[in-house]
Amino acid sequence: MKVNIKKLVKQLLNGDVSSTARLITLAENSDRNEEIISLISHHLGNAYIIGITGAPGVGKSTLTDKLVKKLRKKNKKVGVIAVDPTSPFSGGAILGDRIRLQQLATDDGVFIRSMASRGHLGGISSATADAVKILDAFGCDYIFIETVGVGQSEIEVVKNVDTTILVLIPGMGDEIQAIKAGIMEIADIFVVNKADKDGVERTIMEIDMLQNLSENKKRKAPIQSVIAKDNVGIDELIEKIDDHKKYLKENDLFHDNRKKRLEIEIKQIVHEKLLTKAQEFMNENYKINQFIEDIYSKKTDLYSVVNQIVENIL
Amino acid sequence: MKVNIKKLVKQLLNGDVSSTARLITLAENSDRNEEIISLISHHLGNAYIIGITGAPGVGKSTLTDKLVKKLRKKNKKVGVIAVDPTSPFSGGAILGDRIRLQQLATDDGVFIRSMASRGHLGGISSATADAVKILDAFGCDYIFIETVGVGQSEIEVVKNVDTTILVLIPGMGDEIQAIKAGIMEIADIFVVNKADKDGVERTIMEIDMLQNLSENKKRKAPIQSVIAKDNVGIDELIEKIDDHKKYLKENDLFHDNRKKRLEIEIKQIVHEKLLTKAQEFMNENYKINQFIEDIYSKKTDLYSVVNQIVENIL
Numbered sequence: 001m002k003v004n005i006k007k008l009v010k011q012l013l014n015g016d017v018s019s020t021a022r023l024i025t026l027a028e029n030s031d032r033n034e035e036i037i038s039l040i041s042h043h044l045g046n047a048y049i050i051g052i053t054g055a056p057g058v059g060k061s062t063l064t065d066k067l068v069k070k071l072r073k074k075n076k077k078v079g080v081i082a083v084d085p086t087s088p089f090s091g092g093a094i095l096g097d098r099i100r101l102q103q104l105a106t107d108d109g110v111f112i113r114s115m116a117s118r119g120h121l122g123g124i125s126s127a128t129a130d131a132v133k134i135l136d137a138f139g140c141d142y143i144f145i146e147t148v149g150v151g152q153s154e155i156e157v158v159k160n161v162d163t164t165i166l167v168l169i170p171g172m173g174d175e176i177q178a179i180k181a182g183i184m185e186i187a188d189i190f191v192v193n194k195a196d197k198d199g200v201e202r203t204i205m206e207i208d209m210l211q212n213l214s215e216n217k218k219r220k221a222p223i224q225s226v227i228a229k230d231n232v233g234i235d236e237l238i239e240k241i242d243d244h245k246k247y248l249k250e251n252d253l254f255h256d257n258r259k260k261r262l263e264i265e266i267k268q269i270v271h272e273k274l275l276t277k278a279q280e281f282m283n284e285n286y287k288i289n290q291f292i293e294d295i296y297s298k299k300t301d302l303y304s305v306v307n308q309i310v311e312n313i314l
Numbered sequence: 315m316k317v318n319i320k321k322l323v324k325q326l327l328n329g330d331v332s333s334t335a336r337l338i339t340l341a342e343n344s345d346r347n348e349e350i351i352s353l354i355s356h357h358l359g360n361a362y363i364i365g366i367t368g369a370p371g372v373g374k375s376t377l378t379d380k381l382v383k384k385l386r387k388k389n390k391k392v393g394v395i396a397v398d399p400t401s402p403f404s405g406g407a408i409l410g411d412r413i414r415l416q417q418l419a420t421d422d423g424v425f426i427r428s429m430a431s432r433g434h435l436g437g438i439s440s441a442t443a444d445a446v447k448i449l450d451a452f453g454c455d456y457i458f459i460e461t462v463g464v465g466q467s468e469i470e471v472v473k474n475v476d477t478t479i480l481v482l483i484p485g486m487g488d489e490i491q492a493i494k495a496g497i498m499e500i501a502d503i504f505v506v507n508k509a510d511k512d513g514v515e516r517t518i519m520e521i522d523m524l525q526n527l528s529e530n531k532k533r534k535a536p537i538q539s540v541i542a543k544d545n546v547g548i549d550e551l552i553e554k555i556d557d558h559k560k561y562l563k564e565n566d567l568f569h570d571n572r573k574k575r576l577e578i579e580i581k582q583i584v585h586e587k588l589l590t591k592a593q594e595f596m597n598e599n600y601k602i603n604q605f606i607e608d609i610y611s612k613k614t615d616l617y618s619v620v621n622q623i624v625e626n627i628l
């Protein structure tokens with residue numbers, strides 16, 4: 001039986017939680033994401049999107065949890081997409097964190113979804129982008145994307161937000177140095193969590209120094225100390241998020257950044273579609289086995305074959 | 315001044331080390347890899363390609379080092395491509411390992427090259443594939459690809475070899491369980507390095523158990539204990555590599571596997587070329603900015619634009 005996408009979308013736009021969940025699953029696991037996104041395309045652009053990233057164990061989930069609760073008190077509708085790394089080498093705290101976040105799940109004004117970062121054909125960033133759109137149409141004022149900032153694909157996910165928060169903890173020392181390589185540049189706000197531990201001042205100083213070294217940054221990202229588990233510093237962090245939003249708007253960056261992201265998204269989807277077409281084309285129209293035999297027996301060479309195929313596809 | 319590729323290739327085929335180095339660099343960093351690979355295409359297929367993978371700290375470099383030295387004693391020409399993860403979260407032992415390997419570099423029968431796993435347009439696996447071909451044409455009997463088996467791209471690299479060696483050390487416990495997820499399946503030979511440490515028997519038992527659980531494997535991969543730093547077990551490991559080669563040949567898998575890899579390579583390069591064309595097309599022929607404005611102002615939607623572009627490219 002074919003799912004009635006139109007009906008689900010109608011319910012989504014009316015704020016129905018279970019239709020939202022269903023549509024995110026369909027966008028993630030079926031080929032109907034295009035249909036879904038087209039149907040909601042006139043209801044997009046209202047949510048403010050925040051990325052929360054950092055190494056495992058810095059307390060990203062607790063922080064998200066507290067931010068969500070504060071925003072709920074202000075009567076804001078909030079969505080959370082937690083990108084779980086499924087690498088066998090990742091930590092084991094993820095499930096516990098998710099369970100804690102689920103305590104919020106009885107509230108209709110919060111929507112929480114975990115997504116595995118592996119096994120996505122179009123990559124986790126396109127799966128996340130679809131989910132963000134669906135939550136936007138669902139009426140979220142804020143959408144948080146929480147990712148472990150280890151792999152390239154996690155960084156890609158965070159690039160697709162309005163405000164990126166990089167979470168650190170005191171005593172990371174060498175890790176802060178390591179952050180230099182790539183992640184530093186994308187942080188709009190630094191959070192030093194577990195600020196009741198020794199070494200907060202040093203960590204702040206190190207972030208500060210690294211920021212002074214960075215030449216690409218127009219704006220110096222503020223640093224907020226928090227103790228997420230005790231709800232300390234959360235109000236101030238929300239203020240800093242609002243400040244960043246204001247900064248973006250005042251400097252004509254708010255729409256500009258979104259348009260730049262849209263351009264990247266267009267290109268990405270064009271690429272994905274071309275790859276799918278190429279795959280079909282090679283499977284159907286080509287005696288690829290003959291080509292392989294010919295290369296293998298040195299009758300022809302790799303690039304002659306490749307160029308022949310490409311010319312025929314275009 | 316345009317580099318004379320033909321001349322370099324001629325010198326490569328005569329066994330000139332510096333031309334080999336130059337060509338690998340050119341293939342890696344310029345758009346001339348196609349030209350290089352075409353010129354050497356009639357001189358490929360002679361090298362036996364071995365992948366060595368495993369978590370950081372298990373002693374992959376030392377093992378490679380010892381294998382190379384043994385094979386040199388048998389008068390075999392050997393190439394080593396060490397894929398260095400450039401992730402900020404990786405260990406720091408890499409440089410030291412590389413320096414040790416460089417001690418071999420005064421020998422004309424050994425060629426060693428490090429490659430960063432990040433920052434490759436076509437991905438590290440295509441850069442490695444080019445380097446393997448160049449070393450093959452250089453006359454290597456054996457080519458080792460050494461990678462840290464953490465990320466997906468490192469696993470992709472190892473998929474492109476004749477024999478995959480997975481290196482473990484005693485007392486990895488949980489890590490061995492983690493290996494189940496993906497890497498286990500690709501190992502043709504298990505090496506338990508640092509076999510003078512406690513827990514070797516248990517590690518071997520665990521590998522054995524996991525292999526019995528695995529349903530996809532036709533052949534049970536042998537397990538070789540070694541103490542790489544003391545040169546213990548290296549001869550036996552070389553025997554096991556030869557056994558695996560024999561096994562491949564006797565079961566018609568040697569050429570079959572290579573042809574399958576060739577098919578994957580063709581498809582990959584076709585994909586890369588299509589992406590490049592699409593990129594050029596969008597940059598040149600499309601008022602992509604107009605499209606962005608139209609989506610942003612909701613005159614049209616994302617997928618209408620994408621489909622229009624795709625249809626025009628094809």
